Amino acid sequence: MSFFTSPQVQVSSKAIELLNGVLGKENISTAESVRDHHSRDESSLQAFLPDCVVFPKDTLQVSECMKICYAHSLPVIPFGTGTGLEGGITAVKGGVCMDLSHMKQILSVNQEDFDCTVQPGVTRMMLNSDLRATGLWFPVDPGADASLCGMAATSASGTNAVRYGTMRENVMNLEVVLSNGDVLHSAGGGRRTRKTAAGYNMTNLFVGSEGTLGVITQATLRLYGIPEATLSAVCQFQSVQSAVDATVATLQAGIPIARIEFLDDVQMKACINYSNLEGLQELSTLFLEFHGTDDSVKAQADVVGEIVQLNEGSDFMYATEAEDRNKLWTARHSAFYAASSLRPGSRILTTDVCVPISELPEIITQTKNDISKSSLLGPIVGHVGDGNFHTLLLIDPEDESERKIAKDLANRMAQRALAVGGTCTGEHGIGIGKRHLLAEELGQVGIQTMRSIKEALDPKGIMNPGKVFL
Numbered sequence: 001m002s003f004f005t006s007p008q009v010q011v012s013s014k015a016i017e018l019l020n021g022v023l024g025k026e027n028i029s030t031a032e033s034v035r036d037h038h039s040r041d042e043s044s045l046q047a048f049l050p051d052c053v054v055f056p057k058d059t060l061q062v063s064e065c066m067k068i069c070y071a072h073s074l075p076v077i078p079f080g081t082g083t084g085l086e087g088g089i090t091a092v093k094g095g096v097c098m099d100l101s102h103m104k105q106i107l108s109v110n111q112e113d114f115d116c117t118v119q120p121g122v123t124r125m126m127l128n129s130d131l132r133a134t135g136l137w138f139p140v141d142p143g144a145d146a147s148l149c150g151m152a153a154t155s156a157s158g159t160n161a162v163r164y165g166t167m168r169e170n171v172m173n174l175e176v177v178l179s180n181g182d183v184l185h186s187a188g189g190g191r192r193t194r195k196t197a198a199g200y201n202m203t204n205l206f207v208g209s210e211g212t213l214g215v216i217t218q219a220t221l222r223l224y225g226i227p228e229a230t231l232s233a234v235c236q237f238q239s240v241q242s243a244v245d246a247t248v249a250t251l252q253a254g255i256p257i258a259r260i261e262f263l264d265d266v267q268m269k270a271c272i273n274y275s276n277l278e279g280l281q282e283l284s285t286l287f288l289e290f291h292g293t294d295d296s297v298k299a300q301a302d303v304v305g306e307i308v309q310l311n312e313g314s315d316f317m318y319a320t321e322a323e324d325r326n327k328l329w330t331a332r333h334s335a336f337y338a339a340s341s342l343r344p345g346s347r348i349l350t351t352d353v354c355v356p357i358s359e360l361p362e363i364i365t366q367t368k369n370d371i372s373k374s375s376l377l378g379p380i381v382g383h384v385g386d387g388n389f390h391t392l393l394l395i396d397p398e399d400e401s402e403r404k405i406a407k408d409l410a411n412r413m414a415q416r417a418l419a420v421g422g423t424c425t426g427e428h429g430i431g432i433g434k435r436h437l438l439a440e441e442l443g444q445v446g447i448q449t450m451r452s453i454k455e456a457l458d459p460k461g462i463m464n465p466g467k468v469f470l
C-alpha cells in the first residue's frame, strides 16, 4: 500500500501554535508514526497522512480547535477508533486529524428511562461493561470495538440490528461541533425522548454523515434490558438458496429473532480453521440467536427449527451456555480476519450491499456465481435478517490487476443491488470508495440536495473533505 503526504493543504506553523495554545503541546502531534497510525482504517484503500493529530479533552477544546481550523481553512478529519472499512478517516487533503479518544466519559445513565449519554471516546464494549450491573445494554454490534460516536457517524449496525435496529433507530440526540465552532444539540439541549415531532430530524442528518458535517462530541443512546434468556443455534444447508429461503420464511413468520447471520461454505472453511469450530462442515450456514424468557426462546427456536427442516436444513446445534455462545459469536465477529487467513499476505476489499429481503436469495446466488467465475477468493457473510451481506474479496495488495478484478466484482454487486431497489451500503458508509455509487443511488436531485445541506453547514468545505461526495 502506498502512503502520501498532504497533497494540497499545509497546516502552517502559526496554526499549530494556536492549536498548541488551546490543547497544550502534549495533545498535538506531528510525529510520523502518529500521523501514519491515523492515516488509515481497517480497509485496504489508499492511505493519506494528516499534517498533525490533535487530542482534545472536552467539547470546549473541540470548539476552539474548530474555530482555528475554520479561520485558516484547514481540513479536519474526526477520528474515533479507526475501525471503519471505507477509508473515512484517511486525510485525502491533509490537514488536522481530530482524535477523540481522550473524551471517554459516560456522562449519564438513566436506568428508568433506558437511555445514556456518552462522549466520543467511549466504545461500545466500554459502555456495555459499565452497564452490566444495571441489567441494561446497548445492542448495536458491528463486531469491532468501535467508538459509539464513530458508529453514529457511519450509521453502523451489525448482528443485532434485525431485532434492535441500527444506529439510526437508537440515537436520540447528538451534540455536534459545527465547522465554525458552534455547538449544536440536534434534538435540543438535554432532550432524550423516544419520540419527537419537533421540526426536522437533525439527529438523523448527522447519523451517517461520516464526519463531513461536524464533530460529534456526545451521543444520547437508547438502552435495552438484557434478555432474561438467550439461546444461540447453528444450522447448515446444502445450498445458499435454501439457507436464505429459510431466513426469509423466518422473517415472514414474524419471529422476533435477535440475530440471523449467513456464512457461505468458503467463509465457513475460514471460520472452522481460524476459530476451531467443531462439528461444523464447509456448507452454507446460519448462526441464530433468540432473546426472551426461557419459554419464549424455546418456542421461537421450535418454529424456526421447523422452517429450517422445510428448507432441508440440518438440525440445530444449540449453544446455551455463555461460554459456547461467546465462542460462536466471536467466530462470527472474526470472519474478517478468518477470511484473510485463507490467503496469507492478502488484504480484503470489502463490500456491503443491502436489498429488500425478498431479493436476497437471488442476489446472493448471483454474486457467488460471479465470484466463482473470477480468479479471486471471496467468502460471503451476511446480516441476512436485514437483507444486508458482504463479500470479502482477497487480493494481493501489490497486484493492481487483482484490485481491478475485485473492484469490478464489487461494482457489479452494487449495480445488482441498485437494480432491485437496494443500496450500495447497508452499514459501512460511502467513505472514499463508493462516492460514484452514492451519486447513482440518489440521482441528481438527491445528490444536489445533499450538497446544499453540506454547503449550508460547512461553507468552507473543511469537514472531512474528499468523502461521500465526488
Ligand SMILES: Cc1cc2c(cc1C)N(C[C@H](O)[C@H](O)[C@H](O)COP(=O)(O)OP(=O)(O)OC[C@H]1O[C@@H](n3cnc4c(N)ncnc43)[C@H](O)[C@@H]1O)c1[nH]c(=O)[nH]c(=O)c1N2
Binding pocket: 041, 042, 077, 078, 079, 080, 081, 082, 083, 084, 085, 087, 088, 089, 100, 120, 141, 142, 143, 144, 146, 147, 148, 149, 150, 151, 152, 153, 154, 155, 156, 157, 158, 159, 210, 211, 212, 214, 215, 216, 217, 333, 336, 337, 427, 428, 464, 467
Ligand atoms: C472486523 C470488523 C468488522 C466490522 C467492522 C469493522 C471491522 C474492522 N465494521 C466497521 C466499523 O466498525 C464501523 O464503521 C464503525 O462504526 C466505525 O467506528 P470508529 O469509531 O472506528 O470510526 P472511525 O474512526 O473509523 O471513523 C469512521 C468515520 O466516522 C467519522 N467519525 C468518527 N468519529 C466521529 C465523530 N465523533 N464525529 C464525527 N465523525 C466521526 C470519521 O471521520 C470517518 O469518516 C462494521 N460496521 C458495521 O456497521 N457492521 C459490521 O458488521 C461491521 N463489522
Ligand SMILES: CC(C)CC(=O)C(=O)O
Binding pocket: 085, 143, 158, 332, 333, 335, 336, 350, 351, 381, 390, 392
Ligand atoms: C465482513 C466485514 C466486511 C465486516 C462486517 O461488516 C461483518 O463482519 O459483518
Ligand SMILES: [Mn+2]
Binding pocket: 158, 383, 390, 427
Ligand atoms: Mn457487517
